[in-house]
Amino acid sequence: MNETTQGLGSIDRTSEVPYYLQLARLLEQSIDAGSYGPGDRLPGETELCTDYGLARSTVRETLRHLLDQGRIKLVPRRGAFVAERIDPGWRLQGTQGFFEVEVDQHHSVETRVLEATRCVLPDAAAAALELPPASAGFKLARVRSLDGKLALYSINYLLPEVEAVLRASEVITGVGSLNRTLQSAGYATVRARRTVEAVAADEVLATLLGVQTGHPLLLVTSVSWDRDNKPLDFYTSWLRNDIVKVTVEAQAA
Amino acid sequence: MNETTQGLGSIDRTSEVPYYLQLARLLEQSIDAGSYGPGDRLPGETELCTDYGLARSTVRETLRHLLDQGRIKLVPRRGAFVAERIDPGWRLQGTQGFFEVEVDQHHSVETRVLEATRCVLPDAAAAALELPPASAGFKLARVRSLDGKLALYSINYLLPEVEAVLRASEVITGVGSLNRTLQSAGYATVRARRTVEAVAADEVLATLLGVQTGHPLLLVTSVSWDRDNKPLDFYTSWLRNDIVKVTVEAQAA
Known part of the structure; x- marks a missing residue:
């Protein structure tokens, strides 16, 4: 595990929660805790695959999920960035x-x-x-x-x-x-x-x-x-x- | 076909649209056309089964769908009634x-x-x-x-x-x-x-x-x-x- 994702927790292989959702939650917790602020770049796909022992397709599903939730933005060839968090009231x-x-x-x-x-x-x-x-x-x-x-x-x-x-x-x-x-x-x-x-x-x-x-x-x-x-x-x-x-x-x- | 549901159209057995949804659309068209007004009782399950040649489970799925859409109300032991239609703006x-x-x-x-x-x-x-x-x-x-x-x-x-x-x-x-x-x-x-x-x-x-x-x-x-x-x-x-x-x-x- 490298510096960027250290301490994020790991995937529970015995859980019924799909891996992609587990990773999404870990990343969300990390965003909520302020480890990644708005505009910060998330670790790249390859890094996430290595750190969490997940297939690239799973990591992509995680990013798609976070994108759909409005938590990140994807910039072609640059990666995933934390979206602005606005108090929705x-x-x-x-x-x-x-x-x-x-x-x-x-x-x-x-x-x-x-x-x-x-x-x-x-x-x-x-x-x-x-x-x-x-x-x-x-x-x-x-x-x-x-x-x-x-x-x-x-x-x-x-x-x-x-x-x-x-x-x-x-x-x-x-x-x-x-x-x-x-x-x-x-x-x-x-x-x-x-x-x-x-x-x-x-x-x-x-x-x-x-x-x-x-x-x-x-x-x-x-x-x-x-x-x-x-x-x-x-x-x-x-x-x-x-x-x-x-x-x-x-x-x- | 009896008087109540006459002219509503029929189920297309060659279509890929599920039967329950076809029946839901026929009933909705009929409500939109004013054949059934707000508060009117729809034909009973048995009648719908007979008129459209559908299984009771299919007809029930239709009614559940119309209920979820807010188009009808179900009153226990009395049947399905057309819901009030409000211009949603x-x-x-x-x-x-x-x-x-x-x-x-x-x-x-x-x-x-x-x-x-x-x-x-x-x-x-x-x-x-x-x-x-x-x-x-x-x-x-x-x-x-x-x-x-x-x-x-x-x-x-x-x-x-x-x-x-x-x-x-x-x-x-x-x-x-x-x-x-x-x-x-x-x-x-x-x-x-x-x-x-x-x-x-x-x-x-x-x-x-x-x-x-x-x-x-x-x-x-x-x-x-x-x-x-x-x-x-x-x-x-x-x-x-x-x-x-x-x-x-x-x-x-």
Whole structure:
């Protein structure tokens, strides 16, 4: 093993994880740990083959995988270079919630629960949840801060049957993830449709989020469904995009 | 064949397309044509088996596929029902552009080209395109209307080498899709990263988009890459979300 890849760990020949993926993970760990920074050249194919005892086709599969993940760039005749890593913020095309995403990205999220009550669902919520008008539901209104800064205000309207689950959970005290709590209780979101709008803060939103009245806010409206296309959650969320970065990773169909 | 599924077409036994997918397409065509409206019950499994001469497992695969596509809902012991069809607007997690998406959804898009010039790239554009500061590029500024209503203003900064392609195309006269034109010329986007923000219209944007100064606009900033992670296009687009619906379809990882 030469200097460049020293200490990276080695391929586990007894593991069920394909070799190319094992090598990809080793290289990713090494990038995440800062051993290779953005713009740095990775060891060449031949070197990786020798260091890890892998076939050239396997190493190429690893590089293709890292390329597809946007972790590296391939420059013809020059090799593989570590791509710029940009904090993606809240990726809207995932079903994860704001809390999970930001905490996973090493941000701190504090939540103030303003309301957690049984309610008569507003028309839009009842329609989204495919319940008759004026059905009962559970309302959760929260203000959330990101790294100590007021970031978003959201109102979730949930199925009445999840009330007990939530009341027994840390969601109600402002700790823990709504998404993960629901998932643990068998309400797993597999699909969601979100619309994104720009709106001007009214007085209430301005006060809650610490901005001037009229300040532009991002409004995300979302319906989530389980694997049987049963709606689970309808929420509206007003965000300060000076605090929360909202991104979408697009892929060709 | 009975009344319900009459005229739907039949399974082509010589085709390479799997039977379940052929049946799914026949049912989708029939839904799109309005033979089954939202909330209507589809023929039962037994009926579909008989009408199309298919095994029950195949018909079930069809229904599972339509369920995954969000086209139907399955209600235990009652059957398959056509799901509500919502105009998704501009789906941000696709690499398609505004024009393609809206035209495919049967809207009309008119484009006024304000600028189509070689330029010195602004810093943000040069960085996104991974070119040295003050590199040359091609700038395309356009105002676009949806069904006759002012909808968005966008500025694309493109690689200098695509200028000739664009000058020879209908993009420059405001007809045709930038995305499709680039793709035909070998510049196919496979991946893009978009950020979404809410901003207040300044005087210029207000005039261009026919709104009051201060009106909240959606700002989409996008970088697209080809299959080798080479950047192709950097754009900023200001949208009126009262005219353009912007959505994101989220999927669990």
